Amino acid sequence: MNTPSLAFPAPAAATTFSTFLAETYKLASVRSTWWFLGGAAAVMLASTLSEPDDGDPTTVPAVTAAVHALLYYVQYILLALGVLVATSEFASRSITVTLACTPSRTRVLAAKTLVVGTTVFAVGTAIAALGVGVAGARFDELGTMGAQHAGQVVAMGLYLALLAVLGLGVGTLVRRTAGALAILVVLLLLVPELLGFAADRLSAPWLATFAEYTPSPAGWLLMSGRWEYAPVLAAWAAAAVGAGAWVLRARDV
Amino acid sequence: MIRLNRLTKRYADKTAVDGLTLELRPGTVTGFLGPNGAGKSTTMRLILGLDTPTGGSALVKGVPYAELRQPLRTIGALLDAKAVHPGRSGRDHLRAMALSQRIPLRRVEEVLELTGMTQAARRRAGTYSLGMSQRLGIAGALLGDPEILMLDEPVNGLDPDGVRWIRTLLRSLAEQGRTVLVSSHLMSEMEQTTDRLIVLGRGRLVADTTMAGLRAATGTTVRGPDLGPLAQTLTEATWSGPHELTVPGVPPSRVGELAHRLGVRLHGLEAVEPSLEESYMKLTAHSVEYAAEVATAPQENT
Numbered sequence: 001m002n003t004p005s006l007a008f009p010a011p012a013a014a015t016t017f018s019t020f021l022a023e024t025y026k027l028a029s030v031r032s033t034w035w036f037l038g039g040a041a042a043v044m045l046a047s048t049l050s051e052p053d054d055g056d057p058t059t060v061p062a063v064t065a066a067v068h069a070l071l072y073y074v075q076y077i078l079l080a081l082g083v084l085v086a087t088s089e090f091a092s093r094s095i096t097v098t099l100a101c102t103p104s105r106t107r108v109l110a111a112k113t114l115v116v117g118t119t120v121f122a123v124g125t126a127i128a129a130l131g132v133g134v135a136g137a138r139f140d141e142l143g144t145m146g147a148q149h150a151g152q153v154v155a156m157g158l159y160l161a162l163l164a165v166l167g168l169g170v171g172t173l174v175r176r177t178a179g180a181l182a183i184l185v186v187l188l189l190l191v192p193e194l195l196g197f198a199a200d201r202l203s204a205p206w207l208a209t210f211a212e213y214t215p216s217p218a219g220w221l222l223m224s225g226r227w228e229y230a231p232v233l234a235a236w237a238a239a240a241v242g243a244g245a246w247v248l249r250a251r252d253v
Numbered sequence: 254m255i256r257l258n259r260l261t262k263r264y265a266d267k268t269a270v271d272g273l274t275l276e277l278r279p280g281t282v283t284g285f286l287g288p289n290g291a292g293k294s295t296t297m298r299l300i301l302g303l304d305t306p307t308g309g310s311a312l313v314k315g316v317p318y319a320e321l322r323q324p325l326r327t328i329g330a331l332l333d334a335k336a337v338h339p340g341r342s343g344r345d346h347l348r349a350m351a352l353s354q355r356i357p358l359r360r361v362e363e364v365l366e367l368t369g370m371t372q373a374a375r376r377r378a379g380t381y382s383l384g385m386s387q388r389l390g391i392a393g394a395l396l397g398d399p400e401i402l403m404l405d406e407p408v409n410g411l412d413p414d415g416v417r418w419i420r421t422l423l424r425s426l427a428e429q430g431r432t433v434l435v436s437s438h439l440m441s442e443m444e445q446t447t448d449r450l451i452v453l454g455r456g457r458l459v460a461d462t463t464m465a466g467l468r469a470a471t472g473t474t475v476r477g478p479d480l481g482p483l484a485q486t487l488t489e490a491t492w493s494g495p496h497e498l499t500v501p502g503v504p505p506s507r508v509g510e511l512a513h514r515l516g517v518r519l520h521g522l523e524a525v526e527p528s529l530e531e532s533y534m535k536l537t538a539h540s541v542e543y544a545a546e547v548a549t550a551p552q553e554n555t
Contacts, residue, residue, distance in 0.1 A: 018352060018353050018354065018355050019353055021352045021353075022349045022350070022352040022353035023349075025345070025348060025349045025352050026338075026341070026345075026349045029341050029342070029345035029348075029349065030338060030340040030341050031340055032340055088338060089338070092335075092336060092337060092338045092339060093333055093335065093336035094336050094337055094338050094346075095336075096298075096301075096303055096332055096333060096336050097336055097337070097346075097350065097393065098353075099301075099302070099303060100301050100303070100324060100325070100330055100332075101324065101325060101350050101353040101354060102353050103302050103318055103319040103320075103321070103324060104319065252298075252303065252304040252305060253303050253304075
């Protein structure tokens with residue numbers, strides 16, 4: 001029997017780093033990624049250019065304007081990016097190729113989490129800085145800003161990154177884009193509203209406190225400089241990715 | 254190379270693979286044959302660890318697929334040619350695969366060349382025809398220069414040139430000592446390519462044979478003025494004319510002996526070699542999943 005001729009020397013063993021490189025290449029090699037990132041920046045720019053000055057001299061409206069743009073628009077774009085990193089693989093069935101290349105499903109999801117998290121953190125922080133910068137120039141208050149506001153910009157990037165990872169986890173969990181987005185919109189918009197409404201109606205302030213621990217109110221608090229809410233958001237993201245990993249390991253693809 | 258041991262996959266309402274035991278040997282092209290729904294693709298998915306078996310095991314070089322260090326170096330598979338992100342170019346699809354295995358990127362250009370996809374490599378995979386997708390899928394299977402190749406219906410969607418190309422490719426890969434498993438639901442595709450045939454029906458092994466073996470089930474046609482006694486003795490005989498009997502599966506020598514013993518006069522005796530297509534149809538007739546069920550299903554919603 002002939003031994004198969006090798007077309008190239010045997011490479012060193014594939015590692016988690018190889019999986020990370022492959023996932024990074026996959027994210028960068030589809031045009032939609034660039035549309036999402038560019039779109040998020042454009043929306044931030046448009047929103048902060050049109051936000052009115054609130055006229056309150058005690059606040060820094062530039063940061064508020066950026067946070068508004070982020071909570072109303074930008075977060076949903078980057079959330080959808082996170083969702084699609086998972087669901088596009090199931091929609092196109094390319095998940096079978098991904099898992100044939102890297103049979104460890106935990107490793108695949110870990111690499112995706114890392115890629116989505118770092119990319120959205122970097123781009124999200126830049127977008128937040130852009131928004132604060134543009135609004136600050138408009139309201140003529142760039143000179144009054146300091147380290148605290150820089151910290152808020154980083155907090156915005158962190159919030160966006162954790163939210164995108166939350167989207168990735170939910171996307172892995174339910175495998176369908178529409179289903180994942182529906183769940184996330186309910187979680188981000190409806191759940192805090194309902195909890196607030198119930199807190200009022202039932203005179204149960206603990207429900208309002210509970211609402212603060214759901215992602216979007218926690219994100220708002222984090223971006224206001226309350227860093228103690230960072231672990232809350234990290235826990236949401238970790239729970240979603242953990243659940244996604246569990247299902248990915250258990251289910252056939 | 255690949256060893257299946259009582260491999261079983263059961264879903265809620267059906268058994269896709271039912272206690273399949275077999276071993277694939279290096280240096281051969283094995284044809285995996287069966288009607289649609291016979292369990293060919295499910296078996297391949299189980300080998301790759303994409304689905305978890307309900308029972309039994311599938312080992313690649315002695316270990317489950319998940320334990321292979323660089324799986325693409327050991328086994329290259331094409332399961333579903335369309336399983337590519339439609340927005341990613343063919344070249345980028347292969348590059349991402351190569352990066353995951355630390356395969357040098359120049360190997361991507363080699364397999365693109367080999368499959369005739371260099372021209373189309375820049376285009377997004379969503380724009381590919383089925384034939385081009387198949388070629389990209391084969392390029393992906395060859396990427397790691399693997400010892401084992403597993404291709405699910407690779408001929409689907411290829412033009413006649415492409416079909417000839419893939420036959421030559423499969424033969425040359427086997428001649429290099431590799432193990433090749435290729436599935437099809439069409440007998441004719443297998444005829445010139447395979448050394449060994451594994452026929453599946455309803456998830457079970459129906460036959461493990463060769464082309465010659467499949468053809469060997471020779472029957473007999475016999476003519477004579479009064480064949481009545483012969484027809485009564487040979488239960489499988491059917492009248493194919495007023496003075497002619499056809500006896501499937503019984504060679505002429507045995508029919509002749511029997512006629513002599515019964516004192517039946519013969520005017521003609523000849524062997525009937527069934528076509529491969531016929532032999533295959535006969536083997537799988539009782540296991541064709543849909544034909545029978547559709548015919549007996551009650552009409553609904555009409």
